[in-house]
Amino acid sequence: MMGSRVITKVRHSAFYSTPLSYLLSRIGTKRLILTGQVTEQCILYTALDAYVRHIPVLIPTDAVAHIDAELGKAALTMMEQNMEAELTLAADCLG
Numbered sequence: 001m002m003g004s005r006v007i008t009k010v011r012h013s014a015f016y017s018t019p020l021s022y023l024l025s026r027i028g029t030k031r032l033i034l035t036g037q038v039t040e041q042c043i044l045y046t047a048l049d050a051y052v053r054h055i056p057v058l059i060p061t062d063a064v065a066h067i068d069a070e071l072g073k074a075a076l077t078m079m080e081q082n083m084e085a086e087l088t089l090a091a092d093c094l095g
Contacts, residue, residue: 005023007019007020007023009042011045012041012042012045012046013042013045013046013048013049014042014046014049015046015049015050015053016045016049021053024055029055030056031055031056031057031058032046032050032055032056032057032058033057033058033059033060033093034046034047034050034057034058034059034064035059035060035063035064035090036063036064036065037064037065037066038065038066038067038072039064039065039066039071039072039075039076040066040067040068040071040072040074040075041067043059043064043075043079044075044078044079047059047079047083047085048079048083050083051083051084051085056084056085056086057079057083057084057085057086058085058086058088058093059076059079059085059086059087059088060088060089060090060092060093061076061087061088061089062089062090063090064076
């Protein structure tokens with residue numbers, strides 16, 4: 001198992017001005033599991049940046065937080081329908 005890696009996220013997307021894309025390619029990442037906040041901003045923008053890099057995304061809906069409930073729900077729908085993100089629960093990501 002590889003150790004943890006930490007990068008500083010400076011904007012909404014974790015890919016923006018970070019070495020994330022390079023690091024993921026170096027370790028042979030097959031998909032990203034996105035958790036955290038804010039669903040309608042940071043999660044959405046990171047999912048889009050992963051999608052355009054052909055990196056599949058999994059989003060445990062119980063492990064993301066929104067500011068606005070309607071926008072958060074719309075963002076999840078957009079990621080699922082437009083970016084082929086898989087929506088699931090956190091417990092299903094383990095194991």
